[in-house]
Amino acid sequence: MSRIWAGTDCGKTHHHTLVLNAEGETLLSRRVANDEPELSKLIGDVLGLADGREVTWALDMTGGEPSLLINLLANHGQELAYIPGMAVNRATDSYRGQGKTDARDAHVIADQARMRRDLLPVRLDDEAVIELRLLTDRRTDLVAERTRVINRLRALLTSMFPALERALDLDNAGPLRLLNGYQTPAAIRRIGAGRLTTWLRNRKVRGAQALAEKAVEAAERQYTAVAGEKAIAKMVRTLAEEVINLNEKVTETDKLIEGRFREHELAEVISSMPGIGPTLGAEFLAAVGGSLEAFPTADRLAAFAGVTPAPRDSGKVNGNLHRPTRYHRRLQRVFYTSALISIQRDPNSRAFYDRKRAEGKRHVQAVLALARRRVNVLWALIRDRRCYQVTPPVTEAA
Numbered sequence: 001m002s003r004i005w006a007g008t009d010c011g012k013t014h015h016h017t018l019v020l021n022a023e024g025e026t027l028l029s030r031r032v033a034n035d036e037p038e039l040s041k042l043i044g045d046v047l048g049l050a051d052g053r054e055v056t057w058a059l060d061m062t063g064g065e066p067s068l069l070i071n072l073l074a075n076h077g078q079e080l081a082y083i084p085g086m087a088v089n090r091a092t093d094s095y096r097g098q099g100k101t102d103a104r105d106a107h108v109i110a111d112q113a114r115m116r117r118d119l120l121p122v123r124l125d126d127e128a129v130i131e132l133r134l135l136t137d138r139r140t141d142l143v144a145e146r147t148r149v150i151n152r153l154r155a156l157l158t159s160m161f162p163a164l165e166r167a168l169d170l171d172n173a174g175p176l177r178l179l180n181g182y183q184t185p186a187a188i189r190r191i192g193a194g195r196l197t198t199w200l201r202n203r204k205v206r207g208a209q210a211l212a213e214k215a216v217e218a219a220e221r222q223y224t225a226v227a228g229e230k231a232i233a234k235m236v237r238t239l240a241e242e243v244i245n246l247n248e249k250v251t252e253t254d255k256l257i258e259g260r261f262r263e264h265e266l267a268e269v270i271s272s273m274p275g276i277g278p279t280l281g282a283e284f285l286a287a288v289g290g291s292l293e294a295f296p297t298a299d300r301l302a303a304f305a306g307v308t309p310a311p312r313d314s315g316k317v318n319g320n321l322h323r324p325t326r327y328h329r330r331l332q333r334v335f336y337t338s339a340l341i342s343i344q345r346d347p348n349s350r351a352f353y354d355r356k357r358a359e360g361k362r363h364v365q366a367v368l369a370l371a372r373r374r375v376n377v378l379w380a381l382i383r384d385r386r387c388y389q390v391t392p393p394v395t396e397a398a
Contacts, residue, residue: 003054006046007110009102010059010066015039016102019046020110029103039069043076058113060085060105062122070122080122083112086326120294129290131260132282139253139279140330146246153179153239160232161185163218173247174205178215179240183233188219257282264290272387273378274346275338287331298379306332307372332371339371347390349374 004027008017012034019028027049032038046055057073058081059066073080092100092108113119125133150170157165161184168175177200182188188196193209193216200208226232258278261267270281288295288304295301302308306327312320342349349370356366381388 003056004046004050005110005114006055006057007106007108007113008057008059008066008069009105009109010061010069011102012065014102015066015069016106017042017046018103018106018110019049020107020114022114024111024114026107029106031102034065034068036068036072039072043072043078047076055079056081056113058083058109058119059122060088060109071124074124081113081119082122083109083116083119084326088112123289123293125289128260128264129285132257132264132290133286135253135257135260136279136283136286136330139250139257142246142250142253146243146250149239149242149246153236153243156232156236156239157183160226160229160236161218161222163221164188164215167214167218170243173244174200174207174211176240176244176247177203177205178211179236180244182215183236184225184229185219185222186225188215192216254279261285266291266382269381269385269387270378273338273342273374273381274349274388275341276334276378280334280338283330284334287328287334292379292382295379298376301379302372302375304328304331305335305371305375307335307368307375335371335375336367339367339374342374343367343370 002022004019004021006017006019006028008015014031014033016031017028018026018030021027028046030042030045032042056079059070060083062070062082070080088105088108091112092105095104095108095111097104153170154165157168157179164185168178170176178196181199182191182196191199193212196212196215197209200212205211261271261278261282264285266285267281270276270284271278276284288301292301295304299308303324304327306324306329308324309321310324312322314320339349343353344350352373353366353370356369357363361369377388
């Protein structure tokens with residue numbers, strides 16, 4: 001059956017759509033606002049041009065700005081394909097001309113969709129996956145902000161009271177509570193270890209006595225007040241409060257993620273893998289779209305996650321493997337982090353890691369090899385809908 005291709009260069013306020021026929025002739029080129037009336041009219045006009053022919057829509061984005069267009073196309077039962085922006089950028093160099101316009105990019109997208117048969121289809125995610133993606137993105141933002149504030153807090157504390165900065169682990173709640181009340185050497189010496197211990201215990205700080213003794217010992221090392229100590233101490237207290245609030249928000253988000261993850265049909269299978277808890281499991285589901293429909297083989301999933309080396313052979317050079325440059329960063333983190341954890345908790349993972357180390361591989365190489373093996377295991381478990389077992393069950397054939 002004959003077909004036409006509609007390539008769309010997506011933008012924040014406007015999209016540009018260009019339609020090609022099988023001969024590569026332009027049937028329509030239009031810039032439309034990112035509003036439902038104009039997008040609906042565009043879809044109707046393109047379907048009118050089709051005149052019974054199939055239409056393939058190709059986009060250079062799968063979420064964010066074109067979300068409204070994608071949902072409208074899905075409601076009309078249209079076929080959608082995704083071509084990455086990097087592929088569009090590189091393909092543009094092979095076309096005539098050196099200009100850069102939205103119409104030119106839309107033409108490249110449509111023409112690539114017309115010639116290529118390996119583009120991934122665009123599917124709408126269900127509500128559960130969308131919620132997991134929003135929650136995990138929110139958690140990532142909170143953790144990044146917390147890291148930024150802690151680094152700023154360390155820098156300020158070092159400039160005013162370096163001995164205390166060395167003594168405290170600001171990743172724990174206790175030192176943050178301490179800085180919320182006392183920041184300067186003079187203030188800590190004045191309250192003393194005994195009263196500071198009581199003050200910390202009243203705020204339910206673990207190891208209050210040891211923390212108080214560390215703080216007083218650090219205070220005894222410094223009797224000089226640096227310039228601007230009062231202003232720095234005030235800012236230290238403010239930043240400590242920010243970190244405490246961010247910790248509470250992260251904890252609250254973790255509870256929401258766990259609750260939503262446990263409701264998913266694959267939660268039991270995914271969490272049965274050693275090293276994968278609710279947070280990593282939720283990130284996995286958000287990355288793959290809630291199912292493995294887009295990954296017919298474990299190799300495809302491994303390539304998407306970036307745990308498969310990419311060959312760079314040329315001429316007489318063979319077996320030249322390198323890290324891939326295009327992959328899903330967060331999905332790679334899921335497999336790498338879970339592999340690290342599984343080394344301590346799963347005898348099978350530990351044996352595989354030790355074997356790779358004995359072969360001469362470095363630590364990171366051995367963990368990546370383990371992560372690649374675990375992709376096969378997880379893919380098979382999801383395919384068969386069964387949970388991981390340390391000792392594989394014996395089949396009847398065996």
